[in-house]
Amino acid sequence: MARDVVIGMAGSGGDGIVSAGESLISAAAAVGYHAMMSKSFGPQIRGGESSCRVRVSTHQVHGPGDALDLAVALNWDDFLKFGTELACGPASVVVYDSNTGIAPADIPLKGARPAQVFALPLTELTVAAAGTDKAKNSLILGLLSGWLGIGRDALLAGMRKRLGKKGPELLAANQRAFDAGHTCAMENPLIRGMLLEEPNVKPGSMMLADGNDMTGAGAVFAGVEFFGGYPITPSTEIMQFLGREIWKYGGVVLQAEDEIAGVGAAIGASFAGKKSMTATSGPGMALKTEMLGLATIAEIPLVLVNVQRGGPSTGLPTKTEQSDLFQACFSAHGDVMRPVLAPTSVGDCFRVTIEAFNIAEKYQTPVIVLSDQDIGHRKETIAPIDTSLFKVEQRLAPTEAQLENYARFAQTEDGISPMSKPGTPGGAYLCAGIEHNESGAPAANGAVHARMNDKRFRKFNSLVGRKDLFEVVGNPDAPLALIAWGSLAGVCREAQALAVEEGLHVKLFVPTLLYPINEDAYGEFLASVQAGLVVEQSHQGQLYRILRMQVDVPRGLKSLARDGANPIHSRDIVARLRELSANLHAPSSTTAQGISA
Amino acid sequence: MARDVVIGMAGSGGDGIVSAGESLISAAAAVGYHAMMSKSFGPQIRGGESSCRVRVSTHQVHGPGDALDLAVALNWDDFLKFGTELACGPASVVVYDSNTGIAPADIPLKGARPAQVFALPLTELTVAAAGTDKAKNSLILGLLSGWLGIGRDALLAGMRKRLGKKGPELLAANQRAFDAGHTCAMENPLIRGMLLEEPNVKPGSMMLADGNDMTGAGAVFAGVEFFGGYPITPSTEIMQFLGREIWKYGGVVLQAEDEIAGVGAAIGASFAGKKSMTATSGPGMALKTEMLGLATIAEIPLVLVNVQRGGPSTGLPTKTEQSDLFQACFSAHGDVMRPVLAPTSVGDCFRVTIEAFNIAEKYQTPVIVLSDQDIGHRKETIAPIDTSLFKVEQRLAPTEAQLENYARFAQTEDGISPMSKPGTPGGAYLCAGIEHNESGAPAANGAVHARMNDKRFRKFNSLVGRKDLFEVVGNPDAPLALIAWGSLAGVCREAQALAVEEGLHVKLFVPTLLYPINEDAYGEFLASVQAGLVVEQSHQGQLYRILRMQVDVPRGLKSLARDGANPIHSRDIVARLRELSANLHAPSSTTAQGISA
């Protein structure tokens, strides 16, 4: 019996490999398994290669898994195009269509030889059962049902939803293909049992969603009233989600003519008093930075979600990367401080988006949420969320007394000034991107500038100190450390658990608030650290660099950074930790950025 | 006798205070003095307050000076609007128009009481001599001529150039005002002699220019053939300079519809084989960042000059600040490395611009030059430059053999691939912002991406190591350090000299190449450092933060950062150094970012 199975499948566009994956994860979720599914495609819009990777488990999964347990190749050309995204290992079982004419001994996999290889007549069996080769994906579902033990009913439910409209004949044909697959599985037992243990979650209690939808849902929960944006992969689904939902709540989604107009309209709507949002990816974010500067100096609440893809420039539009962190923190002229948050899983997108709105409204600031293609597009099961635990904040409005002699940018102790909205008698002011005094009047001189810069930085003091915006996993005194953010945090969670299992003294730091840096939180975490890794999906290891800017980083803490679209496996991280552990000294000389001379 | 006099004057728009300053610096330059002049205006386009600050010296000047030696206020309202830009000190001599009705004891200067105060009937004397009050500035020139000893002929030459066109009567009237001013000076001797020593430079050998013009001149020298840009203060004069000059060399200046189009056209022209450039300030730079990413991934040479002003957003459009360093280094999505250079004086703009073109062409990369409003707009005398010492680089073209089977992005040892230009048979390729393989074909997959990212970073290895892109002033083993860039480098040069004069062990590091960081150069410089200051004109102290990212910074090295439009005086820096010096230990425990555990 297995607790955790990772399946990878690839074929060409028409093969329906992705909808097979969708059926599988829906069924798994419905009966109470935890699961995660990511899809990957070639550059073609239609046709071309496509693949998916589904992980099904009896316990919560935090990452897409390492090497595949079960690989399904409808043809080798397409399968191989996904390279390390569908990596096989020595424990993998490989299934492929025998009509490829390749002998099991000759399959073109590089590296490790798989544990078991099946050349099955997938097309032939499908045609025999269904009378058409278009039902290959149903045959594969049957195979998986047989091997994994996920029930026929649950799997057929998804298939019915998908094919119901196309008439009963097609559905029947696909059911026959499914059954043929199931029989085939029974006839070809696996040498490594993958029959899943019973799920331990009540059937029907799981949610299933992708990160972009959960981001949209978080925005709705937080009270979003305006979205202005422009389509860009891999963020567009956020606009599409809100385009379906927001109108019901009296809100508006504007598909603007470009990214500048999208964020501009959102800033306008926020100035007008509404909770506002935009979403984009790296290139769009580049265009929005001038507007973000305006929102900073004019102190306008705004949530911007950047679902990162590979860069620079058009880069890798459909692949994940974590290389927009520098951009998020520093792409502004002038001295700017704006909060940057990152969700670490699909479900976490909900929490982090609500948090982003709360911070934006409370501090009257743009807030950037750095999601990534991996989280944005992958589907995950999510355990029930108790939404009554979430607070929703509103921006500070001026009192009647304050409106008597209203100063929009009044100096206050915490740097946050009451913000009036158009329509309020007595609350009119000039909002401007030029430096201004407390009342809003343009005043481009040094004294005012120093004072207002100070206000705009000071107001984040209470944010920086928040302890609930990071998580420490494991023994806080452990000498080995991992630090990770975004989609890599899940991989590191699994790595940390694996490492502890094998006796390594490893802890993990996962920040939700990436910037500004909570120096104390990091300081405390790092105090006992002798060696470790900041694990990131980028070329430069951007968080590692930003930490050095602000925190005394022990010299033993290194950057483990890999360029986008190259998966980082938890087992590789554990291997690195093993090496670091072997070189550990006695826990004496933990050190810092500098020591006063 | 004096060697160095700083004069500050303010009046309202019509008073001609700035043209008086222009006449003064031209005259000073012509007769062989070193000089520097900066102007400052209120927000009005016409009318409103205006001021200038002129420093005249027998030796090279590196900064605008500290408190004024001589302050001229045509009226107090206008003078006071300039605040610390026209700071007076206990040694200042103050002259103002007695028609303000304010008694010398009541002049509204905050802080130190000046050494000497003259309430002179400036308007009255002018009307008496010239028959109009429009010649007040000539009267003041006469006064200055008398007090400083800069000759009548030299000063009148400038006046003639300015007023010649307006007819002989006006000129005569102004000459009379000048003479009246001169007489007045003789009648009102200064308690602190400001009569300048003889200049020690051959009359007629000095150049006089502002930073934006010297940037333009550097571009012409380096072979600029295309400029695309959009007007923005304080950079516009670069486009205006090239708009006059570039056509003579077969080049083109395009005033584009916006900043994106400006840099876009420059990228197009560079792709087409021409040396190309754009210039802007912070807000325009924000708009150009998407295009810069394209130039990075498509490996297109480009020089971008950002003449910094105060930010964020529209900020302080006419005031200086050094707060666009983060933007210059990090405003890009994806992993991007692009060189950032900074000139430290007007004359240095020439060298740094040539260097920028050379680096852009050699490394096929965008290069950012961070000038600032102070340097861009101030006028300085410049000693003759031996231009034969400057090399001009050309980009690497493919050989016939390479064109046989041309791969535009071929992997080479140094990461630099020969670049063909349209029109070359055999050299055609697809240039793209999407990730691509060596031949240029789109290939958005992990393996290619990692390889090409590596190439795009690796190619800068030889740049980072260049020793001629920074300067160390003073004893390299000194325990006290200053690090400064851009317009603050000059102030620190003077501070370092002053500090050494008073016996402090201080050295100064001035980087021309701000990014990427030459770790060895800083490392060597910092090895002996126990305490010091990174001096910057910004709120956050951005270079200090960037240094921490990359270099092991001794804990005693602190950031001294002041918001834009608030001058930093060399004497204040010396005062800080004095404190640091007093706290110095024995030079033992100089330390670093971290120590291996």
Next chain:
Amino acid sequence: MSTAAPLLAKDFKSDLKPIWCPGCGDFGVVAGLYRALAAIGRPPHEIAFVSGIGCSSRIPGYTTAYGFNTVHGRALPIAQGIKLARPELLVLCAGGDGDGFSIGGGHVPHAVRRNIDFTYIVMDNQVYGLTKGQLSPTSPKGLKTVTSVFGSIESPINPLLQVLSYGAGFVAQATPADMSGMTAILEEAIRYPGFAYVNVQSPCVTYGEDENDLKAHKTKMKSLSKMGHDPADYLKALELATHYGVELYTGVFYRNPNPPPTYDQQITERHAALAAGAPKRERVLDMFAQKP
């Protein structure tokens, strides 16, 4: 929504002293606007007034409305966001020829085609005033400026023809030399139910036409209504607009006699239609439940 006491022009004038050059045409524009707004009668706090950057874009600060002096070229998107968020506000948008038709030119067709109910006033002075005299997109060919010392070699754009071709329902031109005419046009534009465009010939006396030229507008201008132009005639409006830069027509080029529903109206209708079916925001996650 208007208050009881009738509003006067001075109720719309703020305490900020304009920093325009003496004689600048923009003084006239803001004065006319005070009058037009007084005639309309919405109190200042119900008005949101958006601009970009430029001399002309300083105008919101000189009114008592909620002003938003944004960044160069982006007034239109921000104004649209305000109006879509709060359709009950009176929204005005203003700026210069450079702000609107150079850097901001990409936003105009989309502001127009959405037909959101607000008024856009461009103070067209054929030059960049604030940055001290560079070419603007409406500068005539051949003009010598600091960025075109040998003369401009590009033809100017035609703002009137452009906005008409984008399908604007109200397009007019005015000059502050004719204060009462301009005030009437501004009032009519603001009252038009949909996107309205007013091109104001507002000279820059420092870098463009001098003050006397502004006065000469009065003699050069040709009133469209006096010429007998029927503002319902779209094709004729296109033809007349082609004379921009040659003739100084004032008045309404085009007013759609059957104003189509505005974007903001359609939004309101959609809200009414969809509100009923909505779960509470707190229950937004329900849609993700995975039932067996």
Next chain:
Amino acid sequence: MSTAAPLLAKDFKSDLKPIWCPGCGDFGVVAGLYRALAAIGRPPHEIAFVSGIGCSSRIPGYTTAYGFNTVHGRALPIAQGIKLARPELLVLCAGGDGDGFSIGGGHVPHAVRRNIDFTYIVMDNQVYGLTKGQLSPTSPKGLKTVTSVFGSIESPINPLLQVLSYGAGFVAQATPADMSGMTAILEEAIRYPGFAYVNVQSPCVTYGEDENDLKAHKTKMKSLSKMGHDPADYLKALELATHYGVELYTGVFYRNPNPPPTYDQQITERHAALAAGAPKRERVLDMFAQKP
């Protein structure tokens, strides 16, 4: 400048296999372009072909020209830079309706008014293909897409009328359903001495019109020349262009019978006039000498 051996369509076809969906209209466009370029006879290496981002913008990679697949919406500025830097090159620019008239819309009026000699081809499929089916600025009102599930509430732009109002000297429309007509128009556009615009109705068979609709173009289209339209008649061209979205006119709406000098020509003249007086680049500092 053309080479001796006559060029064939296949000489312009690159080795990259198009990744367009089977049946996509863009296949026809690139095929027509190969033929038009062969007819023109400039060798591929003397051609610079610029595009933005979108399915349609992949087109340069499928030719043997120097291709530049830039960023979304910015093909025009980059194409202009190339032509101004190297007037001797044949410059082509292409992209989608979204690339050209949504994010890139601000560059069009200025590309037009500068009258730089190059050709701009927009593959207008009324949808965002590459990003999988969102509204485009030419999508008809009411259209339901993934970003307009309740139907679009904004009117489409009119690319033909816009480009005409900007003053383009050559404006035409074509469809790949009429391959020979389209090829002829492309050739004429490229030969026109100045900025030339061709709107190609190139369906997106995945998110827009299906393949049969593309074939139906042939029956729906109305040839302007057969209708007797005189392409020298600007006002008539404006009027005909107002029917965009209703009628499928093909052919030339407007061709300026007296093409004015192009920007690139004027530059060349200026260079000739100024070259004589220039000091050497090495002596550029001389101007700053301060003589007593």
